[in-house]
Amino acid sequence: MRVLLIEDDHDAASFIVKGLLEAGHQVNHIADGSAGLFNAVENEYEVLIVDRMLPKLDGLTIIQTLRASGNTTPILILSALHQVDERVKGLKAGGDDYLVKPFAFSELMARVEVLVRRQRAPNEQSTLQVGDLVMNFLTRKVTRSAREIPLQNREFMLLEYLMRHVGQVVTRTMLLESVWDFHFDPQTNVIDVQVSRLRQKVDKGFEKSLIKTIRGVGYCMSEN
């Protein structure tokens, strides 16, 4: 995928560029705001990674300008500003996700991939299927190998999120934000406990386990 990174901190930028290249993506890095905006308008990208504070032109202004001109490329905002209202400002300006520095590269990668995938496939199906696991939104029933798996509401939402992002790594923070809409650092491993409970229901007794733990990063649902 083609990624544009607008980031003035060269150290951080080279780290992101290196990571993205290693993951097999094409990256273009621009260090200042106005050149970045110009480049984003001139070229086609699948995702933009924009720093919040930039020389010459502020990150939020870039995003607002792009959105005002009808550009719908998904945008991930990077910021050293942690406050919740800053996050809200970023998303209101037209950003699709907000990642606070410092972050793990895996977190960045997971979020970027989710953004790109969301852009590619709008979800309008009434069922989701991963291997022999089927989720039906009309009946709100989940079956595996035709055997029904009873799930509570939040477990259903958690599983739905994992199934929608099949093959992608999702981090604990992403789950807490997307499934529970909580934006704080839990001191306890709340997400791990939730996922392991879900895994017991979905994978226990089956030969193949669908929910995989990605060490130090998060989880991934996949068939193989």
Add this chain to the structure above:
Amino acid sequence: MFRLFRSAAFRFTLLYMVTFGASVTALLIFVYSAIISDMEDDLKHSIQIQVADLKRKFTVSGPEETAASIKNILAKDDDKTLVLMFIDRNWQVLAGNVERWPGGKTSIDSWIKFPIGGTNGVQVPPKAIAMNSTLPGGYILLVGRKMENIEHVHEIIVEVLYICFGIMFALAAAGGMLLSYTIYRRIDLVNQTFRKVAAGALTTRVNVIGTGDEFDHLAVNLNQTLNRICELIDGVRDISYNVAHDLRTPLNRLRNRLEDVNSDSSNRKVAEKVRACLSEVDSLVATFNSILRIAQAEIGAGIEHFTEFNLSEAIKDLVDLYLLVAEEKSQTLISEIADGISIKGDRHLITQMAANIIDNAIKYTPKSGTIKVILKDGEGFILLQVADNGAGIPTAFYHRVTEKFFRLEQSRSSPGNGLGLSLVGAAVKLHKGELSFTDNTPGLIVTIKLPKGS
């Protein structure tokens, strides 16, 4: 009522009434005595003229003529206001309308006042004022006037005085209240503004009316003070932002490089050590974030971003999230959450606050303990309570646990940064709530009361 007496407006009114009343009373007394003494002077003057007339008559024509003249004068006195008496050395009355000598020693031209009876049984006998003079040959002449007029005027003036007192009292009360109200209104304007500022609406300013008076000066000065305070707060906030940015950037680089080392290294031992370093960096960042968040809440920032949200749902979700964590520790997490409680506030901060308390309860309650979360609609407030039956906190430390980085000795070994309850304290304060701790014998009950309107 007690508050009324203590209010400055009331005291101003009272002071105004006393001052106003005293000045009006002094004025009325002055007018009264001036009128009375003026009338007396008039009487005395006419008496003196008559005395001089009669003395001349006596000297020129002798006692008999004088007596005749007196009789003549009395006969012509239609108003019956004259008082006359003419006696010889043997106290024989030669002429006059006074039945008996009024008493008092006789001397040369002295003034006497005496009651004069016989006016149809009036309760208070009318008074007369007279001059008695000793004439040659032992004759005594008494010339006077009844003071009926003066007494009548006196009565009128007293009556007027009472009416005046009444009017004065009403006027003084009205004037005092008007004056006090005018002052009170201006001061209350300042008070209202400062209450809002104290509540966190830092941009509120005192209204300068434009009269250019002392109150306007006061308003301008107070506003300048508020501006200065805001500048300082902004300064602190800017510093927080800058520190956040400037510390995050190197932390970011550090984290990036560590990750880089990790991905480059095939050495398992190195990878393990780097992973430990990464988790240190992450906990450093978490502490850092907590401090910033507490600072933000303490400053009162974000109060303008308060939104109405369903607290019942948020707490249910939290309990739902922590239920499994408690089960892992074989603990029982019970909840009694009333439906449909909504609150206006910072949703993220309030959920973080509740999460911190539940998290603590689970952390400091031993296996197979019980944790109970209650959310209910109290009278005038929303009550959030988390009770556990763990080790609890010694009562002596209740007031210290919200201090930043305060940790009990017994909890030093467990993970945490000593900021959890500080954040709870700051969040409760920001929402104008109350935080209290009570002993659950054993265990701890954390109670948060949040005002419904906040």
